[in-house]
Each structure stands twice: as C-alpha cells, then as structure tokens.
Amino acid sequence: MTEPSALDNLLTESRSFPPSEEFAAQANATAALQQEADADREAFWAKQAERLSWATKWDQVLDWSGAPFAKWFVGGKLNVAYNCVDRHVESGHGDQVAIHWVGEPGDTRTITYADLKREVSKTANALLSLGLEAGDRVAIYMPMVPEAIFSMLACARLGLVHSVVFGGFSAEALRSRIEDAAAKLVITTDGQYRRGNPVSLKAAVDEAVEKTPTIGNVLVVRRTGGQVDWVDGRDLWWHDVVDAQSENHTPEAFDAEHPLFILYTSGTTGRPKGILHTSGGYLTQASYTHYNVFDLKPDTDVYWCTADIGWVTGHSYIVYGPLSNRATQIVYEGTPNTPHEGRHWEVIQQYKVSIYYTAPTLIRTFMKWGEDIPARYDLSSLRVLGSVGEPINPEAWIWYREHIGAGKTPVVDTWWQTETGAIMVAPLPGVTVAKPGSAMGPLPGIGAKVVDDTGKEVGKGGGGYLVLDKPWPSMLRGVWGDEQRYRETYWARFADQGYYFAGDGAKYDEDGAIWLLGRVDDVMLVSGHNISTTEVESALVSHNRVAEAAVVGATDPTTGQGIVAFVILRGIKEDEDGTALVKELREHVAKEIGPIAKPRQVMVVAELPKTRSGKIMRRLLRDVAENRQIGDVTTLADSTVMDLISSGLNSGKGED
Ligand code: 6R9
DSSP states (O other), rough: OOOOSOOOOOOOOOOOBBBOOOHHOSSSTTTTTHHHHHHHHHHHHHHHHTSOOSSSSSSSEOOTTTTTTTTTEOEEEOOIIIIIIHHHHHIIISEEEEEEETTTTTTTTEEEEEHHHHHHHHHHHHHHTTTTTOEEEEEEEEOHHHHHHHHHHHHHHHEEEEEETTTTTTTHHHHHHHHHHHTTTEEEOOOOOOOEEEEHHHHHHHOOOOTTTTOEEEEESSSOOOOOOOTTTTEEEHHHHHSOOSSSSOOOOOOOOOOEEEEEEOOOOSOEEEEEEEEEHHHHHHHHHHHHHHOOOTOOEEEOOOOOTTTTIIIIIIIIIIHHOOOEEEOOOOOTSSSSSTHHHHHHHHHHHEEEEEEEHHHHHHHHHHHHHTTTSSTOOOOOEEOOOOOOOEEEEIIIIIIIITTTTTTEEEEEOOOTTTTOOOOOOEEEEEEOOBBBBBBBOOOOOETTTTBBBBOTTOEEEEEEOOOOTOOOOOBOOOHHHHHIIISSTTTTTTOOOEEEEEEEEOOOOOOEEEEEEGEEEETTTOHHHHHOOOOOHHHHEEEEEEEEEEEETTEEEEEEEEEHHHSSSSSSOOHHHEEEEHHHHHHOOOGGGOOOOHHHHHHHHBTOOOOOOOHHHHHHHTOOOOOOOBBBSSSSHHHHHHHHHHHHTTTO
C-alpha cells in the first residue's frame, strides 16, 4: 500500500482569465517585477523600502542570523505616521481626500490628508499629555469611526504600540488582551451602531478595566450619545482632551525594528496569541502589496476595503497600506444590510469606488441575496476586485467577477495571515492569468511552496502543506511575551528545513498554481484519504441551490471519518421535498470530485457559525456532528447561531 498523500487533490478547474490588454498596459506591476525579485531578492526589497521616506537609511537589508527572529532594514529609522500622512501634505496633496467616512445611520465625514495630519497631531499631543512614552501599549476598542484611525496613527507617530481589540468582543476578551500586553490606556467610544441600533461599548470597558490595574485612563469618543457610567480621574472625553490640543506635532524617527502593533489572533484553539509587528519591514510590504496587487492609482482611484480595523486586514489594507500610498478610500461604519441589502452597491455608485476588497463570506451572502440587487446600481467605476480571509470557491469567484465586476475586472484572491502582516500569495492583476478559486502564486519577493510531511516540495497536481521558505519584511517578530510559543507554533513543524508553517493545506494544480485548501486542523481522513474541507465545500457551492457550505469530519465506524455537510440553501421553497434535494447534493459532490468525497450526511441550516472576520468555525460544527458539548464560543459573531443549528438538528430536520 502506498502512503496516503498529505492532502488529496480532487477538484479540477479549467476556466482561466487573463488580464485585458487594456488593463495590462496601464498596470503598476508588470512581469519585470518578478524578474527583478529573482535576480536579487534583497536588492528588490531595498527598492521597495525606498518607496517610503526614511530619516536614516539602513546599513543592512536583512539580518536573519537570529532566526526565527528577523531584522529588516537594520539601522534604518523612520516614522510610520509621517509616511502615511505628513509626507503627502508636504508633496502638495493636502487637499486630497484621504477618507470618505460613511456612518451607519447615514452621517458622513470627508477627511483630507491635511485634516488627517491635524487630527493625528492633536491626538498625538493628547496622548503625550496623558504621560505615555514610546514603547507603552495602548488598547483601542472602537467601532469603525475616524477616531480609531487617528488613534492608531497617533500611536505610530509616538512609537506607542497599539493593540486593537475588535469592538464586538466581550469585556473578558478585552480584559485578557489588556492584561497580556500590560496596556496603560484604552481608547473607546460611548457606544456603537449595530444593525441600525445604538449599543453600549463603554460598559464593557468599565468591566474589563476593573481587573486591569495597568490602565491609567480611558479615553472616550462620543459616538452614539448613549448613557455612560463615569469614573472621575480615570475616564476622559475625547472632545475635552483632544480638541484643545495644538495641531502641530513634530514626528520623531524610530528604529526600523521598533514595535508598531500587537494584534491578538485566537487560531482554532488555545489562548489568543499577541502577534507582534514592527515598523520598517511591515510598512514596506504593506505598501508594496497594496500598490501592486490592487494596482492603486492614487490620483484617480477610490479604494474600499470592507474589513474592520479589529482585523489585520483593517490594519494593513485600511490604515497602513492605503495611507502610505496616498489612497482616497471609503471607510464604512455599518453592516452590509443596514438599512438595506444594496448598501455596498449604493456606496460604490455614489463615490465611484474603483477598487473593492472584501471576504468570501460576504460574496456568498450577496449571492444568497440575489444578483438582482447589485444589478440595480451603477457599478461601472469598479476596475479591481479583491478577496481575503478564506478560500474563495470557484463559483463565488465567477459570480463576483460576473455580477459585481461586469464580467471584466480582474479578481485578486489574496492569501495571507495576521502573522504574515501583508499579502503573500496572490495574482498580479495586470500579469497573472487568474483561475477562479486559486490564489495563484507567491508575490515577487516572497517564497512560498507546498510540501509533504517530510518537508519535500510536492509535484504538480500534489497536495500538502503551505510553507514560507524565506523570511519576508512584514513577518511577525514573535508572540508577545512568549518566545517558546512563537518557536513551537510556527517553526517546529519544519525545523529541519527552517520553514515557517502557516497551518494551511494547499495543492499545486497541473500548471503549478497554488490552491489553498483550508486549515490542516480541519482536514478529514476518510478511508485513508486526506480530504480538504475546501474542495468538498466548493463542490457543494457549485450546485445552484447552495449558497454556503461547511463540511467537517465526524467519527465513522467504517471509514474512520465520515463527511458531514452543513448547507445554506438559495431560494427556500415551501413544501419542498428536502430528502430529494439532500440526495441530489450528495450525488452532485460525488459527480464533481469523486465518490470518496460524497458526504455521509447533509444538513440544511439557516446560518453557519463564523468568527467576526467571517471565517467558518468548523470546530463548533464538529462538536455538533459528533453530538458533543459545544466548545468555546467567545469568538463567534452571533452566539445564537449554535443553538439554532443544534435545535434544528435534534429535531432531525434535513438529515439524510
Ligand atoms: C488576512 C487574514 C489567516 C487564515 C489563513 C487561511 C485563511 C486568508 C485566504 C485564506 C484561503 C485566502 N485565509 N486568506 N485562505 N485563501 N485568500 O485572513 O488573516 O485572520 O490571521 O487568518 O485565513 O486559513 O491561515 P487571519
């Protein structure tokens, strides 16, 4: 018997989309970029770093002698906020809009680069007046209001390390993150809008800081005007402290390796890890990738990334990447269906958005809502579409290009992680012949490959593990306060080869393009075959009745594990014969990718459990499929979802 492969390759995709000649002719990135990177990788990254403004130039591009702790642009000094704000004003672009802010209730703010400089300077002066010093940690627990961005940039300007905690997280999640980083200040708002209603945020801060003695002050932006409890001496209104400050602040240059931020990522199990990023290398790669992958033209584009700043995508592709490139962008406070399901398309039409970057979960939701909704709006300004967060199923990719991109925009599927800091694997929109569902290949300057259990690269058509085989500028510089965890989590699996292990399964297709196949923790072992969740889910989503699908492996007496699928249907019909449809879906998967992947059970559900950034939490579905007590749900976006799923299943509905 041959050894089972690390991951089976089941799905084949023959459609491909080259860039139009017109797009290719005007693209920022051409094929030369790859040649330059291949010729001399360090010289290539030095050239990318030169796109930024440095107070002192580096004397060494990369020092990897302390691996797995990298130092990039050794000896160089810069100010990250100066690079994102002041230099654009100095080059004569003070009147250019940096942020078109759109609030959920419909209020708007227009913030130019000159405005941004004033606001960030005032905020920096306010933080100084509170006694904060370079290296101190600041927790930012806020909805998508402009002050959240001013706060991040003010921290960067002063060398303070920000730790943004998603505004939907609980008081306990905030408390543990404040404690781990020993933060001195929390910046928050009185409340936030959620699906049209104001809800409190400050109350969670009050609860969290009761048990975190390192916190000296709580700085509160008034957003909803709701009732707040107040602790005199500790709590301060933003408008009292910031508004009175001077608009002038001279930025100081910090070492390229000065810490910029900590961002906590929970992964699938265990205590959240504080992922640490530093300044020069991080900004270099965030800026480079934003410019080349989205083809940003700062004078004409209107860019929109729909992420929350509590997610790494918000850090790198709302704050640092776009602002370093002098982008004009939309920042939207609300949910995509408030006040109606066409909200995003309305914003795109109104502001003539040309680059739109979102997550597969939202694309599948738009598919479920129906293509007639985007069809009512003028989306002709769009010229690049992006995707991030999960594998994008080929059908969702096609739908996105067809119904949002008028069948002609490039779609860039971007693979990266909190840990990688910036995009690693993605097509270049003017160069790559893209395949729907594939992130294609490592960007110029990046080393990524798919290897087997022994660390050997698999051949074309082979599946295995995605690894990063060369250090990259925006790589994490460790896990805050836990060196051992950093080494064990990322560097132990392929220690002999010195590879970073990302935790994702992947494969090469026959042309060598990379396909991401989901987290390796989720891989299903069925009759000796390692089957990825992604391929079975993509097969299900390719059926015209399936809007979303999540599959998990559940213990099976004959096959080891059996595939259990949870599906959300498109267009539910009353009095439909569920049994017939379930049978059809099982057959459909068998036909698309083979009988080995045929689900043992298909359960029709109304919702799937997801994290706040939209990733499906298969761990919880596994608990359901195996009739176990449901595990930790603190990072679940909607805590009622699991009850709904369990009760639906216990009544036996939708089972095969
Ligand atoms: C940016 C971000 C990282 C994990 C990553 C992978 C999944 C992200 C993906 C993708 C397939 C893509 N992921 N982008 N999988 N294709 N284009 O999402 O960071 O929240 O840390 O998650 O997300 O599993 O390992 P983070």
